[in-house]
Amino acid sequence: MNERIRNILTLLVKKPEIKMAELTKELGLTRRQINYAINQFNSELITQKMPSIQRNHTGDFNIPLEVLQMISTQQTQARQLNLIPSDNERIALIIMFIVTNNYVSIDHLSDYLSIGKTTVTEDLKKAEQLIEKYYLTLKYDRVNGYHIEKSEHRIMQLLSDLVKRYPIIKREEQLEQLSNRISREEVIHLIHNMEQLLHLSYSDESLEYLKTVLPLLLARGVVKSELGVDGFFEGEVRDTPEYRFLNVLIKETEWKLSESYLEWITLLFLISNIFEKKTTQEFDSDRQLKELIREMVSNFERQTFTTIEDRENFERRILNHLRPACFRIKYNLSLGVYSLDSLIQDSNHAILSDLMKELIVPTENWLRRAFPNDELELLSYYFGFQLSNQHVVKKQKPRAVVVCTNGVMVSKVIRESLEKLFSELHFLSSFSVRDFYQFEVDYDLVFTTIPLETELPQFIIDPIMTYKEQISLRYRVLNELGINEVDQSVDRLMGIIQRYSEVSNSKELKEELQYFLLQEKQDSPLENTKVLPSLTYYLKPNYITVIDEEISWEEAIILACKPLIDNQVVNEAFITDCLQQIQQPNYAGFFGEKTCIPHTTAEHGIQREGISLLISQKKIDFPNRKGIQLIFPLSFLDLTKHLKAINQIADISTNQEVLHELLTKQETTSIYQLIRQFT
Known part of the structure; x- marks a missing residue:
């Protein structure tokens, strides 16, 4: 698959309703080039005995499910390659693992990074070279293993620099492993x-x-x-x-x-x-810096022949930015790459850069350190923004939390889909119900799978939503938060349409316009759940086991996972982690009253994607739930493509008729056929 057809298919998957005219515009290609690329790809599909991409009479592209699944698999493999640390990232992770654990062995590092001991040994030599640049020493102790010695201050500096330099450390799965003792x-x-x-x-x-x-x-x-x-x-x-x-x-x-x-x-x-800053309170420790800012503003007014309105407030806002910048420069620390998205950048602000080099000199003399170019550039833009937008009130992104009763995997899936849906919100965490009640004061709104007793705005959601349901949720949330401009646009459009045509159903038209405008404003195209694989895409007939004997929950988990082990979908680490999770007091990996969904993250023994099923005709008592009879171990590498399968398991678990049929059937073939018919 060449780059051109890959780009065409990516756009068709994201926007199934896209027309040829829009396709040519977005890709910068002619109709002939697009048709040629699709015909070439169809020839490859026919060679592989797969159905081809067709266009219907309305001009829509129809992509067969098999082709969508093939594209999804290739995209997943590409993402997995991106998740594999580069050589430099691996060295950074090794150093961070030693820093956060104090003492580690080669075995610890080999397990952590899933690499051989020889590779670890070679990487440790390179890690030592980086550590020595901070005037630190990597030491080996026969009893305890490797640790870093000398100045703890420099170790803290090293930690901060690694976070700045290597975004891989910010990934949730890495943070969990590097600091698993910290909530x-x-x-x-x-x-x-x-x-x-x-x-x-x-x-x-x-x-x-x-x-x-x-x-x-x-x-x-x-x-x-x-x-x-x-x-x-x-x-x-x-x-x-x-x-x-x-x-x-x-x-x-x-x-x-x-x-x-x-x-x-x-x-x-x-x-x-x-x-x-929500107060005008001043602190004695800021007195000197305030004097320097007053001098800076006076010099600015004198050199530019301007007078700043409400100078007191202006100086206070400059203090809010300059104070942290001074501490960063004084202690040689950084927050990493700054985003200037919230600042208006134009030629007028760029002109300030040269002027700011002169205005900042008294502050540099006070700090006895020069402002680096990036800090000076940021200060210039910030100064200019405050100057030209003194009456503009910026809005901060509301802080959102996801509350889910169905365990870590479903929680992460919901959070990832909501992050795509709402670029206007800052999703900080995913919680269990109990943790939410302890920390709800830290958030502005909550998305939850069950009603909560809270005064926060709450939006009750299903783990999976149709395209229209997602748009509807987006409209309700933005409208509730007052950050939605769609209503006024819809009213204006309705007025224009009704002036030049007859509208038979104004309610439906208004709704469709709302959907359209919200979709157009959406930065990340929403997933169309129709194209996501069903449960039976992951669950094979030979992955199903039926038993009619009394066994412990531990034995049941091992037996349920056996087909995945036998087919190299997971390894023993998957079972070990699932058993440890289920023993935790707050484990919530259940659907309905009879279903358990053991699952874990990719680094715990997941090798391929798949789902198995154990049906027990006798009830099994788990630590946090009694009477379990269905166990669906879930092995997923890419959490964004499995919403449909997970939701289908949830539907099965709450459908009494289907549950009754499943629990009375003995043959795995008939069980698989029943699940296929239901999904």
Whole structure:
């Protein structure tokens, strides 16, 4: 499949209703080029004895399910290749694993990265070269393994730099492995409490940075503090309000931290950009910087012959940006790549760059450090934005949480689909019901599979939604949050249409216009659930087992997974992790009253995609649910393509007629046929 046909097919899958005219416009190709590419691809399909792509009388492209599944498989394989760490990423992960675990063996690293011990040994040599650049030493202890020695301050610097340089560390699955002893919910709660006490809100970028770096730092800090690490922080932050508030909040947690780690965490908050400060309260520690800003603004007015309106508020907003920038420069830290999307960038702001180099000199003299180009450029844009948009009120993305009763996999699937649907929202986490009630104050709205007792705006959703249901949800959410401009546009369009034509059903027309306009404003095209594979695409007839004997839940899980083991879909690590999960007090991997769906993430023994089924005619008591009779182990590499299959399992689990038939049949062939008919 060449690049041209791949681009054509990608667009056809995303927009099944697209017409040839729009296709030519979006791809920059002629009709002849598109038809030629599709005909070529159809020739390959015929050679492989597969149905070809056709166009109907209305001009729509019809892509057979087999072709869609083939495209999906190729895209999944491409994504999996992208998930494999590069050589440099692997070295960074090795260093981070050592940093967060203090002591590790070659076996630990081999298991963590799923690579051979020889490769680990070679990577450790390269890791040592990077570590030495920070004047640190990689040491080997025969009893405990590898660890990093010398300045703890430099180790913290190394940790921060790795987070900045390697986005792979920010991936959820990596964070979970690198800091599995630290609760993500408690980290977000700590950040929110700091915002409340300081009467501010951090920018989305800073929030993501804090969410990533805090668990990593705490993972090391808690262990090292127990060992009695000496004071290492080379600076002074104790006179800041951030330190005073953090000192109080950390004491309310189970994290026991030494003074130096507390100071370093304080520094992380000090370098974080502020979206909005909700108070005019001033702190003594900022007095000198405020004087420098006053001088900067006076010099600006003098050199540009302008007068800034409401200068006091303007200087306060500049302080909100310049203060964290000064701490970043003073301690040689960074939040990584900055996004200037929220700032208006034009030639007028670019002109400020040269002027800012002169205006910032007094601040540089005070810091005894020069502003790097990226910080100076950001300050220039920020200064210019505040100058030309003094009356513009920026809106921060509302912070959303997903609450799901069906376990980690379904929760992640829902969250990923909602993130695609709502670019206007910031999805921070996925919770169980119990965790939500503990941390609900940290969020602005909630998407949930069951009704909750909460004052937050809540939107009850199904794990899978049709295209129209997704658009309808999007309309309701944006309308509720007041960030939707569709209503006014629809009314104007209705007025124009009714002026020049007769409308037989104005209600349906208005609804269709709402769908159309919301779809046009959507940055990421929504998944059309009609093209997603069904349950029987993953569940094979020989993956079904029927028993009529009393066994323990552990034996049932092992027996249910046996077809997946025998067919190299998963390995033993999959079973081990599923057994450990099910024993947890809050395990929620159940559908209905009789179904369990053991599942785990890709790094725990998943080799290919597949679903097996164990039907027990005798009820099995699990730690968190009694009377289980259906067990569907789920092995998924790509969580975005399995909504339909998961939803079909949920439908089976709540359909009493189908359940009764399944539990009375003995033959696996007839069971498979029944499932195929139902789905």
